[in-house]
Amino acid sequence: MDAAELGRSRFLNMLFKPSGMAMESRLRHLFMNPEKMLRGAGITPGQTVLEVGAGTGFFTIPAAKMLGDGGRLIAMEPLSDFADRITEKVRDEGLQNVEVLCRDALNSELEPASIDLALLFGVVPFPTLPLNRLLPEMHRVLKSDGRLAVWLFPVSAGVPTAILRSGYFVELGKTNGVYTYRCIVSEQ
Numbered sequence: 010m011d012a013a014e015l016g017r018s019r020f021l022n023m024l025f026k027p028s029g030m031a032m033e034s035r036l037r038h039l040f041m042n043p044e045k046m047l048r049g050a051g052i053t054p055g056q057t058v059l060e061v062g063a064g065t066g067f068f069t070i071p072a073a074k075m076l077g078d079g080g081r082l083i084a085m086e087p088l089s090d091f092a093d094r095i096t097e098k099v100r101d102e103g104l105q106n107v108e109v110l111c112r113d114a115l116n117s118e119l120e121p122a123s124i125d126l127a128l129l130f131g132v133v134p135f136p137t138l139p140l141n142r143l144l145p146e147m148h149r150v151l152k153s154d155g156r157l158a159v160w161l162f163p164v165s166a167g168v169p170t171a172i173l174r175s176g177y178f179v180e181l182g183k184t185n186g187v188y189t190y191r192c193i194v195s196e197q
């Protein structure tokens with residue numbers, strides 16, 4: 010059973026309700042500046058951005074505003090209640106550039122080489138997002154000059170090492186707490 014099927018379970022949606030409330034709490038807004046972190050990711054107007062595990066949309070709304078009307082944000086979230094919450098926020102904000110997909114990012118079904126920037130914000134390490142499956146999928150959907158941006162929660166030294174060892178990405182640096190990577194493109 011993949012994350013998208015699990016995400017439709019009433020039991021799991023109830024189980025994760027408290028973490029959804031924590032994700033959008035006032036306390037979080039006091040301690041975290043999503044715009045600053047998104048700048049660290051290198052988000053720029055007009056890009057097509059994939060947000061993996063968008064939760065209840067803490068980063069989705071500011072990211073969509075930063076992308077502007079010419080940009081597009083694909084917010085991927087398998088838990089149906091979280092996805093519905095993002096849709097509600099997007100509607101309340103009157104944003105036209107967000108597509109909410111209730112889907113497993115390990116099998117994103119997105120077109121190859123269609124994404125400028127993939128955000129892994131607060132989603133790794135996570136048991137249902139193993140890097141050995143997530144990284145090849147991100148590499149597949151990113152354009153050859155695309156970027157992967159990773160904000161680690163909880164902080165885990167193993168993740169940056171695993172990304173470098175994967176052979177899919179090269180690190181560009183770390184800004185505002187966010188690691189950025191470019192794709193390694195194989196010569197044909």
Ligand SMILES: C[S@@+](CC[C@H](N)C(=O)[O-])C[C@H]1O[C@@H](n2cnc3c(N)ncnc32)[C@H](O)[C@@H]1O
Pocket residue numbers: 012032061062063064065066067068085086087088091112113114115130131132135137138
């Ligand atoms: C810790 S939460 C972070 C949410 C959001 N990025 C934030 O920082 O507010 C991790 C999210 O990843 C989602 N997730 C778990 N497995 C996933 C998968 N295979 N594909 C996409 N999202 C997944 C979970 O449902 C959850 O909403």
